Amino acid sequence: MILQLLFQIIFLSWPMISRTQTQxxxxxxxxxxxxxxxxxxxxxxxxxxxxxxxxxxxxDSSNKPFIKRIQYLEVLEIFLNGTMRVNHPVLSTCxxxxxxxxxxxxxxxxxxxxxxSQKSNRFTALGCNNIAYMRVSEFSIVGGCLSxxxxxxKTGETGCYGINCCQTKIPxxxxxxxxxxxxxxxxxNRTSIAGCRYAFLVDQNWFEKxxxxxxxxxxxxxxxxxxxxxxxxxxxxxHKQKGYNSTSRCQIYANFTSSIANSSSTQFPVVHCNCRxxxxxxxxxxxxxxxKLLTSI
Ligand SMILES: *[C@@H]1O[C@H](CO)[C@@H](O)[C@H](O)[C@H]1NC(C)=O
Ligand SMILES: *[C@@H]1O[C@H](CO)[C@@H](O)[C@H](O)[C@H]1NC(C)=O
Ligand SMILES: *[C@@H]1O[C@H](CO)[C@@H](O)[C@H](O)[C@H]1NC(C)=O
Ligand SMILES: *[C@@H]1O[C@H](CO)[C@@H](O)[C@H](O)[C@H]1NC(C)=O
Ligand SMILES: *[C@@H]1O[C@H](CO)[C@@H](O)[C@H](O)[C@H]1NC(C)=O
Ligand SMILES: *[C@@H]1O[C@H](CO)[C@@H](O)[C@H](O)[C@H]1NC(C)=O
Ligand SMILES: *[C@@H]1O[C@H](CO)[C@@H](O)[C@H](O)[C@H]1NC(C)=O
Ligand SMILES: *[C@@H]1O[C@H](CO)[C@@H](O)[C@H](O)[C@H]1NC(C)=O
Numbered sequence: 001m002i003l004q005l006l007f008q009i010i011f012l013s014w015p016m017i018s019r020t021q022t023q024x025x026x027x028x029x030x031x032x033x034x035x036x037x038x039x040x041x042x043x044x045x046x047x048x049x050x051x052x053x054x055x056x057x058x059x060d061s062s063n064k065p066f067i068k069r070i071q072y073l074e075v076l077e078i079f080l081n082g083t084m085r086v087n088h089p090v091l092s093t094c095x096x097x098x099x100x101x102x103x104x105x106x107x108x109x110x111x112x113x114x115x116x117s118q119k120s121n122r123f124t125a126l127g128c129n130n131i132a133y134m135r136v137s138e139f140s141i142v143g144g145c146l147s148x149x150x151x152x153x154k155t156g157e158t159g160c161y162g163i164n165c166c167q168t169k170i171p172x173x174x175x176x177x178x179x180x181x182x183x184x185x186x187x188x189n190r191t192s193i194a195g196c197r198y199a200f201l202v203d204q205n206w207f208e209k210x211x212x213x214x215x216x217x218x219x220x221x222x223x224x225x226x227x228x229x230x231x232x233x234x235x236x237x238x239h240k241q242k243g244y245n246s247t248s249r250c251q252i253y254a255n256f257t258s259s260i261a262n263s264s265s266t267q268f269p270v271v272h273c274n275c276r277x278x279x280x281x282x283x284x285x286x287x288x289x290x291x292k293l294l295t296s297i
Contacts, residue, residue, distance in 0.1 A: 027048070031045050040078055080283065090214065098129075113228065117225045124160070126215075127195060129147075132147075134170070147164055179201075202222060247279045248276060
């Protein structure tokens with residue numbers, strides 16, 4: 001009798017538990033993956049599966065997820081703690097001219113609820129006689145890094161201390177910039193611009209593990225912080241009445257700023273949600289947070 005009960009518990013509850021686990025990530029009837037990347041709500045692939053257009057994911061024929069409104073950003077990983085990793089382009093040149101090279105990144109992020117994470121990213125210059133800038137307008141620079149030459153030292157071999165490699169922190173609320181490379185000696189001395197030069201924003205955790213890998217890549221991982229626009233959150237904020245708040249907590253952050261070209265920055269509030277203590281799952285879904293006991297059986 002007890003054995004039978006145990007069997008029933010194990011065999012009947014297992015599929016139920018896994019179902020609640022997948023339900024906890026996406027809205028009912030919505031695909032939860034694009035390729036091997038999990039796409040949790042408020043992001044979504046089909047219409048009706050995401051909270052607003054910023055969170056719409058294009059799952060293209062190669063089965064790679066892209067942010068639909070920012071076509072050049074491939075999504076690598078989405079975390080429900082309000083961060084995500086995307087692929088961001090690398091500027092490189094192997095020219096020995098001391099010209100300016102610019103990689104425009106577009107301004108599609110400007111009005112979005114995404115910002116480049118100040119905590120996780122570093123702006124990086126690699127190579128010899130390389131001066132790299134983050135440019136926010138023709139006349140305005142928000143960051144720069146200068147890497148000098150030592151032909152005996154390979155990139156990243158001795159860490160990143162200004163010889164063949166330079167890194168700097170980025171400003172908070174950074175959303176729009178172009179990457180520029182130039183040289184810092186005025187005379188045209190071809191031999192002093194040895195080899196290829198690179199400039200890119202990068203997820204520092206990734207870079208520390210892969211310092212040699214950048215030279216073969218067109219893109220590197222970058223961390224974005226995300227939140228739901230207060231205006232969108234209110235579209236489904238009937239939660240409150242539905243008891244949404246019993247297992248999750250949502251907070252408005254009014255300091256998510258949007259600084260754009262002329263550095264007039266607009267503050268606009270976003271919402272971050274967490275599961276309450278003792279619960280886990282997706283705090284953005286109604287009843288998305290489940291008791292830990294249930295999911296850890
Ligand atoms: C997803 O698949 C790609 C290629 O199939 C692989 O390189 C990558 O590591 C995978 N990512 C994860 C998170 O498993
Ligand atoms: C969010 O979660 C990821 C994965 O667990 C972690 O690497 C990252 O540091 C977290 N970020 C924050 C801001 O908590
Ligand atoms: C970036 O470069 C593009 C193309 O050159 C230009 O149109 C745009 O204004 C630049 N943006 C910034 C922020 O400098
Ligand atoms: C160019 O650079 C090389 C190596 O750094 C140096 O030996 C040479 O004197 C330089 N030439 C001029 C014209 O500055
Ligand atoms: C968020 O939106 C609600 C409803 O539109 C509004 O009453 C509230 O003031 C907004 N919060 C902030 C911090 O702007
Ligand atoms: C949820 O919200 C309702 C109404 O806003 C409040 O009365 C209740 O105490 C909240 N529950 C929790 C667990 O915070
Ligand atoms: C925004 O405000 C919160 C709460 O005051 C603070 O913890 C957080 O660090 C602030 N974020 C930024 C980017 O200033
Ligand atoms: C620059 O500022 C003007 C007025 O201050 C504003 O109308 C315009 O939208 C701003 N442009 C950008 C790209 O921020």
